[in-house]
Amino acid sequence: MYSNNKVIRLIIIDDHPLVHEGLQHILQQHADIEVLASCITATEALTFLQEQFADLILLDINLPDINGIDLCKTIKKLYPHIKILALSNHNERLMITKILQNGASGYILKNASSKELIQAIKDVMDDKLVMNDEVQKILATSNRSLSETPHITRRETEILKCIAAGLTTAQTAEKLFISPLTVETHRRNLMQKFEVNNAPELVHVATENKLI
Amino acid sequence: MYSNNKVIRLIIIDDHPLVHEGLQHILQQHADIEVLASCITATEALTFLQEQFADLILLDINLPDINGIDLCKTIKKLYPHIKILALSNHNERLMITKILQNGASGYILKNASSKELIQAIKDVMDDKLVMNDEVQKILATSNRSLSETPHITRRETEILKCIAAGLTTAQTAEKLFISPLTVETHRRNLMQKFEVNNAPELVHVATENKLI
DNA sequence: ATTCATCTACTGGTTTACCGGTATTTTTTT
DNA sequence: AAAAAAATACCGGTAAACCAGTAGATGAAT
Numbered sequence: 001m002y003s004n005n006k007v008i009r010l011i012i013i014d015d016h017p018l019v020h021e022g023l024q025h026i027l028q029q030h031a032d033i034e035v036l037a038s039c040i041t042a043t044e045a046l047t048f049l050q051e052q053f054a055d056l057i058l059l060d061i062n063l064p065d066i067n068g069i070d071l072c073k074t075i076k077k078l079y080p081h082i083k084i085l086a087l088s089n090h091n092e093r094l095m096i097t098k099i100l101q102n103g104a105s106g107y108i109l110k111n112a113s114s115k116e117l118i119q120a121i122k123d124v125m126d127d128k129l130v131m132n133d134e135v136q137k138i139l140a141t142s143n144r145s146l147s148e149t150p151h152i153t154r155r156e157t158e159i160l161k162c163i164a165a166g167l168t169t170a171q172t173a174e175k176l177f178i179s180p181l182t183v184e185t186h187r188r189n190l191m192q193k194f195e196v197n198n199a200p201e202l203v204h205v206a207t208e209n210k211l212i
Numbered sequence: 213m214y215s216n217n218k219v220i221r222l223i224i225i226d227d228h229p230l231v232h233e234g235l236q237h238i239l240q241q242h243a244d245i246e247v248l249a250s251c252i253t254a255t256e257a258l259t260f261l262q263e264q265f266a267d268l269i270l271l272d273i274n275l276p277d278i279n280g281i282d283l284c285k286t287i288k289k290l291y292p293h294i295k296i297l298a299l300s301n302h303n304e305r306l307m308i309t310k311i312l313q314n315g316a317s318g319y320i321l322k323n324a325s326s327k328e329l330i331q332a333i334k335d336v337m338d339d340k341l342v343m344n345d346e347v348q349k350i351l352a353t354s355n356r357s358l359s360e361t362p363h364i365t366r367r368e369t370e371i372l373k374c375i376a377a378g379l380t381t382a383q384t385a386e387k388l389f390i391s392p393l394t395v396e397t398h399r400r401n402l403m404q405k406f407e408v409n410n411a412p413e414l415v416h417v418a419t420e421n422k423l424i
Numbered sequence: 425a426t427t428c429a430t431c432t433a434c435t436g437g438t439t440t441a442c443c444g445g446t447a448t449t450t451t452t453t454t
Numbered sequence: 455a456a457a458a459a460a461a462t463a464c465c466g467g468t469a470a471a472c473c474a475g476t477a478g479a480t481g482a483a484t
Contacts, residue, residue: 018234018323021235089301111228153430166412170470179434185431188474201378204377204419381441427483427484436475439472442467442471443466444467449460449461451459
């Protein structure tokens with residue numbers, strides 16, 4: 001239990017009005033939780049944070065204007081004291097580890113029950129690292145090497161998109177105004193980073209991890 | 213406006229408790245809408261329907277136990293009078309057309325506002341085919357040929373998985389106990405069906421269409 | 425000012441994919 | 455039983471991908 005008696009003041013960042021309603025409805029039934037704001041976009045949230053203090057942020061990973069992981073990093077940098085509880089549909093291993101590596105204190109899936117959610121919020125405030133059973137199961141499922149999503153550079157992302165779009169090395173080179181040899185190098189680096197042996201597999205894992 | 217004065221009796225099928233709460237909270241504010249049941253699984257819903265009458269179903273496409281499209285088909289077959297309003301995160305063209313082809317009277321994304329939702333429910337009861345602006349935009353975005361997912365055979369799916377897993381033609385052949393030449397033929401047919409020029413692009417579109 | 429990451433580019437060689445056309449056998453459908 | 459669909463298999467040729475190793479140029483961080 002959250003030992004401190006102070007009210008937990010949180011803000012919600014999610015672009016689904018339905019989830020918003022649901023969250024607010026659930027949370028307002030708890031006297032020790034106060035919903036300060038309910039933001040649709042990241043910028044909205046950041047503006048709000050400039051003016052007001054918050055204890056915790058319920059952060060949806062999938063936002064329209066910014067990548068949830070980047071936003072998490074940004075918030076943690078600006079306001080290290082704010083706890084972040086990631087909320088998502090994603091049951092992908094890489095997503096989970098990535099956001100936890102970037103300062104989130106917990107990760108729960110949107111199909112969590114309201115009970116689980118409340119408990120998660122309190123646990124996070126107690127400095128615990130929380131995730132619901134399902135998430136734990138996902139993380140537990142083997143995977144030593146996969147625990148870290150390879151870091152993909154800007155240029156590599158571009159090349160990745162071209163490959164996925166069916167462009168050949170020559171076509172990609174032409175499009176990006178670089179030598180085909182350079183394109184090959186990038187592709188090779190990508191394959192190495194993802195630990196795959198060819199382009200189709202590369203595209204597959206990249207797509208599954210929503211990197212394309 | 214829904215001309216008939218009768219209360220709209222609907223059931224919700226969605227596996228996200230948060231969305232559940234949100235939906236119920238929104239809907240219960242409207243006197244002319246009655247939420248009969250809130251189901252997590254498809255089987256739960258089907259059992260309920262055996263005993264009670266409903267006017268409309270709010271159906272999430274992504275259910276744990278059954279494919280939303282199949283469920284839509286099933287319900288429409290058993291109870292043709294029941295209107296179905298599909299609810300989803302998917303903004304994929306194919307998903308939308310597919311479910312509309314299978315009896316749904318509307319399709320709205322989960323990031324719709326509560327206002328849009330209510331309006332959609334009433335419009336559906338008025339026998340309109342509804343979808344929110346975003347969905348219309350998605351459908352409008354070109355695509356003549358893409359309106360139909362190519363039909364993929366069992367064997368082709370297997371080959372597709374192998375390609376996506378990074379197996380070469382030879383490796384795939386060995387795994388499936390067939391000639392590499394046969395594997396090539398299948399791959400070629402797949403590429404033709406999807407109208408793509410190489411394996412990476414094939415894997416990309418197939419993955420995006422959740423065929424792998 | 426100097427690491428460090430990234431982007432760029434090359435050589436030379438091997439393997440695999442891709443294209444075209446064709447065709448038999450097996451399975452499923454009607 | 456006939457027709458259609460699917461799975462199987464082949465040939466010959468071209469284009470592209472893949473592998474291993476190396477390395478200069480640029481730009482950001484500290």
